[in-house]
Amino acid sequence: MDALPLYRQLAAHYQHVIDTGTLSPGSRMPSLRALMDRHDVSLSTALQSCRHLERYGYLEARPRSGYFVRQPHKPACEPVAEPIARLAEPAQYVGIHERVSAVIAQGRLHPVKFNLAVAVAAPELYPVEALKQAAIRALRHDPTVLTSAAVPNGSAAFRAVLAQRALSARIAVSRDEIIVTHGCIEALNLALRAVAQPGDVIAVESPSYYGLLQILESLGMKALEIPASAQTGISIEALELAAQTYRNIKAVVVVPNFQNPLGAVMPDASKARLVEWCEAQAIPLIEDDTYSLLSNDDTPLSACKAWDKTGNVLYCASLHKTLAPGMRLGWLIAGKWQARVEMLKHAQSRANEVLPQLAAADFMGSSAYDRHLRRLRLALRDQREQMAEAVATYFPAGTRLTVPQGGLCLWIEMPxxxxxxxxxxxxxxAGIGIAPGVMFSNSDRFDAFFRISCGQRYTRELNTAMRTLGRLAAEP
Ligand SMILES: Cc1ncc(COP(=O)(O)O)c(C=O)c1O
Incomplete structure (x- = not known):
């Protein structure tokens, strides 16, 4: 974080001040002169900070009056209630597959015009032309990538770029510690198989990404659902209590940044505490970092792995949401379990195809990747705000929604x-796909919730679809 330019550090400071309500909507931002004096920065730094905050919707400039905290002129829902502190129910074998299959089968039966059920951005938000050119360059340079055996653990060039890019999440690793996988799904499968056996208990956030529940089911493992908040993620108190009560947790899996479906971000102090607690209990921590790059602004979020001193955190990530859904590229930093994961990966699927890795390495090694991420974040923030506004406008009174500061999903509670x-x-x-709440838990606890994606451009047609959805939600 210290590597952030000064103007961004100053902007992050005021972002926090605004988020926490110390500077309320409509109030005047300290003048440029006051910022210069108070923070000992130059005029250009103060101005750059204000422009940055303006670009990200925190401030508005009023002619001849200076900067003001932006008024939330848009309707907003009440946030989703915090989970009730309760003892986690005993771990269960997961029986989610039939629910998920039933939802997918319905989707096939009634092809939808607006598929808001899938957490991915519209194809036009990804840099298809640049990736095509990168793939062509890679093939021209070495066509034998199509005919030679793929390299174990992944291409050195791709892993080197991943190691460099991981620095922004405050992860310091060498490329040799990274194993390339088929998406984050394979990384999670490998991580779980490395640390646990069929029949073992795995603590997961509740609600939880249904893909993780499907993996647990397929591996014959049991899920222990730990309450999670839409603001701050997994309840560490509930996890500690569950560990005292059940004493047989073999791993903890969390999505600390923009959790799916909640959109929660764990505060850094909680990430540090969780890493420390898992280490002290000798329970491996599996971190799924699928969404952290999709934040509202480009201040990087830290990974739990940043606090890992002993290799107890298995870090899983992918390019599915951020760069190229079709490439199926993910990776795993397995810490203490590196050798075991290498063995499992080889046994399970052998090495990944090289061409997509080279294309991704070429693109991600250049500043074009940073520009792409900036554009994607701005588009998603805009779409997220418009979708949230539509929910507040069209859905029945009492509908609840905590608007996340990033990611692709909105988790909505019906009254x-x-x-x-x-x-x-x-x-x-009516031609609209949503993901019902029962997909995100082994129980029916979230039946009153559903998840929609804000990956699509907010067009007039989508607005009509949201109005229809709101009308259907209001029907008795
Ligand atoms: C939290 C989370 N983890 C993993 C995945 C799957 O990742 P991939 O498509 O890279 O395998 C998803 C996809 O929706 C997800 O939301």
Whole structure:
């Protein structure tokens, strides 16, 4: 973080001040002169900070009056309630596959016009032409990548770029510690298989990404669902209590940044505490860092792995959401379990194809990747805000939504414990796909919730679809 330019450090300071309400909407931002004096910065640094905050929607410039904290002129929902502190229910074998398959089968039966169920951005938000050129360059340079055996653990060039880019999440690794995988899904599979056996108990956030629950089911492992907040992620107190009660947790899996479906970001202090607690308990921590680059601004978020001193954190990530959904490129930093994961990867699927890795390395090694991420973040922030505004405008009173500061998902709670299963079916008939809450838990606890993606451009047609969804949600 210290590597951030001064103007960004100053902007991050005021972002926090605004987020926490110390400077409320409509109030005047300290003048440029005051910023210079108070923070001992130059005029150009003070101005750059204000422009940065303006670009990210925190400030508005008023002619001849200076900068003001932007008024949230848009309607907003009440945030989702914090989870009730409760003892986690005993771990269970996961039985999610049938639920997920039923949802997917319905989708095939009624092809939808607006698929808001999948957490991915629209194809036009990814840099297709630049990736095509990078792939052509890689092939011209060495066409034998198509005919030679793929390199174990992944291409050196790709792993070197990943190691460099990991520095922004405050992870210091060498390329040799990285194992390239088929998406984050394979990384999670390998991480779980490295540290646990069929029948073992794995602590997960509740609600949890259904893909993780499917993996647990396929590996014959049990999920212990730990309550998670839409603001701050997994409850470490609940995890500690569960560990005292059940005493057989073999691993903890978390998505610390923009959790799917909640959108929560764990504060750095919680990340540090979780890493320390897992280490002290000798429980491996599996971190899924799929979304951290999709934050509202380009201040990097830290990974739990940043606090790992002993290799107890297995860090899983992918390019699916950030760069190239079609390339299926993910990776794993397995710490203490590196050799075991290498063996499992070889046994399970052999090395990844080299061409996509070379194309990705070429693109990610250049500043074009930073420009792409900036554009993607701005587009997603805009779309997220418009979707949230549509929910507040069209959905029945009492609908709750905590708008995340990044990621691809909105997690919405319907009023009066209505069932999102019914909404899912009716929306499907109206050509709109949503992900009902029952997909995100082994229980029916989240039946009144559903997840929608904000990956698509907010067009007039999408606005109509949101109005329809709101009307269906209001039907008794
Ligand atoms: C939290 C989380 N982890 C993993 C994945 C899957 O990643 P990949 O497509 O890279 O395998 C997803 C996809 O939605 C996700 O949301």
């Amino acid at each position: 009066g414990r209505a069932s999102s299963g019914r909404l899912f079916e009716q929306a499907m008939l």
